[in-house]
Amino acid sequence: MAMKKKASVYTAKDIQVLEGMEAVRRRPGMYIGSTDQRGLHHLIEEIVDNSVDEFMADRGSMVNILINADGSVRIEDDGYGIPVDIHEKTGMSAVETVMTILHAGGKFGGKAYTVSGGLHGVGASVVNALSEWLHVDVYRDDNVYHQEFSRGKRTTDLTFRPTQETEIGKTGTVITFMPDAEIFPEIDYNFDALSARFKEIAYLNKGIEVRVRSDWNNELLPSNQATYRFNGGIASYVKSLNETRAPIHKDPIYLEKQVNGTRVEAALQYNDSFTENVRSYANCINTEEGGSHLTGFRAGLTRIINDYGRKQKILKDNEPNLSGEDTREGLTAIVSVKLTDPQFEGQTKQKLGNPEVRNQVEVVLVEAIQFFLENNPSDAKRIIFKCMTAQRAREAARKARDLVIRKNALDGSTLPGKLTDCSDKNPENCELYLVEGQSAGGTAKAGRDPSTQAILPLRGKILNVEKAREEKMLAHEEIRAMVIAIGAGIGEDFDIDKLRYHRIVIMTDADVDGSHIRTLLLTFFYRNLPQLIANGKLYIAQPPLYKISSGRQELYAYSEGEREGIMAQLNNKRSVSVQRYKGLGEMNADQLWETTMDPEKRTLLQVSEGASSSADEIFSLLMGDVVEPRRNFIQAHAREVQNLDV
Numbered sequence: 001m002a003m004k005k006k007a008s009v010y011t012a013k014d015i016q017v018l019e020g021m022e023a024v025r026r027r028p029g030m031y032i033g034s035t036d037q038r039g040l041h042h043l044i045e046e047i048v049d050n051s052v053d054e055f056m057a058d059r060g061s062m063v064n065i066l067i068n069a070d071g072s073v074r075i076e077d078d079g080y081g082i083p084v085d086i087h088e089k090t091g092m093s094a095v096e097t098v099m100t101i102l103h104a105g106g107k108f109g110g111k112a113y114t115v116s117g118g119l120h121g122v123g124a125s126v127v128n129a130l131s132e133w134l135h136v137d138v139y140r141d142d143n144v145y146h147q148e149f150s151r152g153k154r155t156t157d158l159t160f161r162p163t164q165e166t167e168i169g170k171t172g173t174v175i176t177f178m179p180d181a182e183i184f185p186e187i188d189y190n191f192d193a194l195s196a197r198f199k200e201i202a203y204l205n206k207g208i209e210v211r212v213r214s215d216w217n218n219e220l221l222p223s224n225q226a227t228y229r230f231n232g233g234i235a236s237y238v239k240s241l242n243e244t245r246a247p248i249h250k251d252p253i254y255l256e257k258q259v260n261g262t263r264v265e266a267a268l269q270y271n272d273s274f275t276e277n278v279r280s281y282a283n284c285i286n287t288e289e290g291g292s293h294l295t296g297f298r299a300g301l302t303r304i305i306n307d308y309g310r311k312q313k314i315l316k317d318n319e320p321n322l323s324g325e326d327t328r329e330g331l332t333a334i335v336s337v338k339l340t341d342p343q344f345e346g347q348t349k350q351k352l353g354n355p356e357v358r359n360q361v362e363v364v365l366v367e368a369i370q371f372f373l374e375n376n377p378s379d380a381k382r383i384i385f386k387c388m389t390a391q392r393a394r395e396a397a398r399k400a401r402d403l404v405i406r407k408n409a410l411d412g413s414t415l416p417g418k419l420t421d422c423s424d425k426n427p428e429n430c431e432l433y434l435v436e437g438q439s440a441g442g443t444a445k446a447g448r449d450p451s452t453q454a455i456l457p458l459r460g461k462i463l464n465v466e467k468a469r470e471e472k473m474l475a476h477e478e479i480r481a482m483v484i485a486i487g488a489g490i491g492e493d494f495d496i497d498k499l500r501y502h503r504i505v506i507m508t509d510a511d512v513d514g515s516h517i518r519t520l521l522l523t524f525f526y527r528n529l530p531q532l533i534a535n536g537k538l539y540i541a542q543p544p545l546y547k548i549s550s551g552r553q554e555l556y557a558y559s560e561g562e563r564e565g566i567m568a569q570l571n572n573k574r575s576v577s578v579q580r581y582k583g584l585g586e587m588n589a590d591q592l593w594e595t596t597m598d599p600e601k602r603t604l605l606q607v608s609e610g611a612s613s614s615a616d617e618i619f620s621l622l623m624g625d626v627v628e629p630r631r632n633f634i635q636a637h638a639r640e641v642q643n644l645d646v
Contacts, residue, residue, distance in 0.1 A: 139170045291345075435584065445599060
């Protein structure tokens with residue numbers, strides 16, 4: 001006889017109601033994405049966005065960001081300053097209302113802000129809720145107003161004093177806050193990442209001055225501070241992105257026009273590369289997933305390039321139209337719209353949804369591009385010819401994929417002969433090691449776990465795909481072997497569900513050649529299989545640099561710091577020997593397993609894209625054809641090199 005289940009006690013008493021700042025502190029990830037460094041940076045960006053809104057409302061000219069040595073952050077602008085009068089509904093000052101109540105702000109369709117990046121009215125209050133302490137100073141009406149808060153609640157009343165002689169006429173807001181260690185496990189800032197975002201803001205807001213300094217990173221002096229101001233705006237942005245490429249026409253095509261309350265701005269320039277670099281923004285927010293403004297840009301560009309090519313008889317009647325992909329090969333472009341009521345998809349604001357914006361952008365773009373092409377016929381021909389070359393190359397690449405991939409990888413019938421596969425057929429359990437050379441490949445085969453670890457040795461240095469079209473890339477034996485072994489296809493044929501291994505591990509020697517091969521492989525994956533990076537499937541193995549022996553004791557050091565630490569521990573011992581590993585083939589199979597391949601002991605670095613803009617620039621800089629920017633980069637960073645083989 002079946003026993004009757006005991007009824008669970010579940011009543012209204014079990015329903016928790018989180019109010020105000022309590023909800024933010026209990027679930028911070030819902031508001032800032034995470035509580036790691038990215039979330040920490042998000043706090044700063046939320047306050048900076050409010051300052052930028054002052055500039056876009058023609059009420060300010062600068063933003064000053066200071067990261068103090070103790071980890072607190074000070075952000076100052078010269079806007080009007082947060083209002084200080086009593087709010088009719090809350091009965092509190094406007095300062096306190098903005099800082100302590102979610103969804104309270106001047107950006108919900110009021111007249112104070114025509115255009116704004118901070119639309120949800122949660123930025124300042126969330127920063128306050130997640131700060132151990134926060135101080136607000138408001139300069140307006142020749143007074144300085146001051147109020148203090150802690151973890152979302154006020155700790156002092158709003159006070160004021162008359163401005164001093166040096167402060168007369170000053171306006172704006174200064175917010176200083178200390179991120180709460182109860183929320184953020186580690187307070188650590190990445191100056192380069194923050195600085196890149198502030199530089200981006202300066203490009204997108206022609207004429208604003210953004211100053212940033214990090215005393216948290218004093219060791220970076222003088223690289224711990226920067227000032228950004230670009231009177232050329234996004235046209236300067238495009239020029240900067242193309243510094244590592246050879247432009248087809250001298251200056252970017254620039255357009256700016258107001259259409260039914262939407263300010264449409266774009267800049268574009270073709271170069272001799274084979275990659276597309278188009279970035280879209282709405283109210284200074286990077287819409288990484290695109291949206292209606294990007295759709296309008298692409299549609300307009302494809303239409304006007306084809307129309308002009310037909311009109312000038314460059315495109316013959318019997319030839320097919322250029323595809324959108326053809327018209328964007330080698331294109332660097334910035335598309336920026338600023339509108340009163342943007343509709344983003346979700347709190348993350350990564351995709352613009354306003355349907356009317358598509359047509360607005362398309363109309364403005366077609367008009368501007370047509371004017372440029374008709375008035376610059378030589379540049380126009382070069383652009384059309386480049387697009388036609390891209391079309392022919394795309395067709396050749398399609399045929400190459402059909403021959404190389406569809407016959408092999410997609411049906412899984414033929415795997416590379418040099419692949420030593422694993423016995424487990426569940427991709428979730430399997431990992432593929434890409435190993436430099438036959439010698440290291442032999443050691444890896446002998447030391448691996450044959451059930452879950454597959455080995456693919458690569459001969460020599462693979463093709464630099466930054467300088468090659470797809471059809472040439474697919475003809476390269478080592479690249480073809482990788483694509484077939486991975487099994488998910490490439491380009492438009494890529495299907496992550498067909499992935500044969502859920503971990504792709506780059507394992508190269510710890511010398512200069514090994515670093516070069518690793519960089520070539522990273523370039524290949526970033527440009528051609530970015531889905532692997534986006535889904536967290538690509539890793540870099542960390543073999544040891546040194547084996548340190550003392551009697552029967554063997555220790556491994558993975559960095560110079562670890563080696564020095566071990567040597568200090570063995571200082572009083574005799575017969576200490578140090579072996580520098582330059583190649584994986586120098587290691588015994590059991591040593592390679594123990595140090596680099598054993599899931600219980602190894603260290604794998606997961607490859608993530610981080611800031612896509614920075615990644616694109618660094619690959620173009622280091623792997624592209626333009627020499628001078630690369631030389632300048634090497635000279636600037638030469639002193640930072642470690643573990644140099646000489």
